[in-house]
Amino acid sequence: MPKIVDHNERRQSVIEATWRVIAREGIANATTREIAREANCSSGILAHYFKDKADIMASAMLAAHAEVHVRLDPRLTGVASVRQYMLECLPLDERRRFLAVIEVSFWGQAVGNPRLVEVNANEMDSFRRKLRIRLVEAQEQGELKPEVDVEAVVRELHVLMDGLSIQAALYPHSAPKKEQVAMLDAILDRIRRHPG
Structure with missing residues (x-):
């Protein structure tokens, strides 16, 4: 049976991944691809939780x-x-x-x-x-x-x-x-x- 992923938990894990990427790589290199990699998910899953990179950045702040x-x-x-x-x-x-x-x-x-x-x-x-x-x-x-x-x-x-x-x-x-x-x-x- 597939594991049920909590929507808020997934969003929070992406936000924390975004924080880590920004702190490590800088804002210019905080691409959605790099954030997805850090969050251990696909860009498609990222798009399910956030409209775009601006939405990810706003949510992180x-x-x-x-x-x-x-x-x-x-x-x-x-x-x-x-x-x-x-x-x-x-x-x-x-x-x-x-x-x-x-x-x-x-x-x-x-x-x-x-x-x-x-x-x-x-x-x-x-x-x-x-x-x-x-x-x-x-x-x-x-x-x-x-x-x-x-x-x-x-x-x-x-x-x-x-x-x-x-x-x-x-x-x-x-x-x-x-x-x-x-x-x-x-x-x-x-x-x-x-x-x-």
Whole structure:
């Protein structure tokens, strides 16, 4: 009797194969043929689960983002929640650096592809919205200085994440974990209301 393959499991195995090919060969060499070979399946099976290479790339990036949310502690609120969210998004360890490579590779693939640009824009909007919600919560809890411009802080944290992700992808030994955490904490310390 043939083995029944779970649709989601097969998609996930292709996504993980895509991650490995991108990390090993680079985005330019992440062909559907190479991805299929890495996933141990035929190009025809690949086409059954994904519309085209753009769909594979979009799915690979979305899956990388989904990993962040699995690790979040929903009990944290305010500034602690902002800090935790950012720490999960920054390339602080081998796994998160690997995911940063996937992210940056996706950006290169998205240039000139309106569909991928839209996927990326939606994800960036979602990232900013999640940061904004946490910062507004911190503001409402009285944790932020009264003059703090939430939108400006959202932009600053976004630039910090993107900048460190690019450096992690292109210069693997760029900013060590301690330095990245210090940069984040400097921003949060500047906006946090201190007792007295």
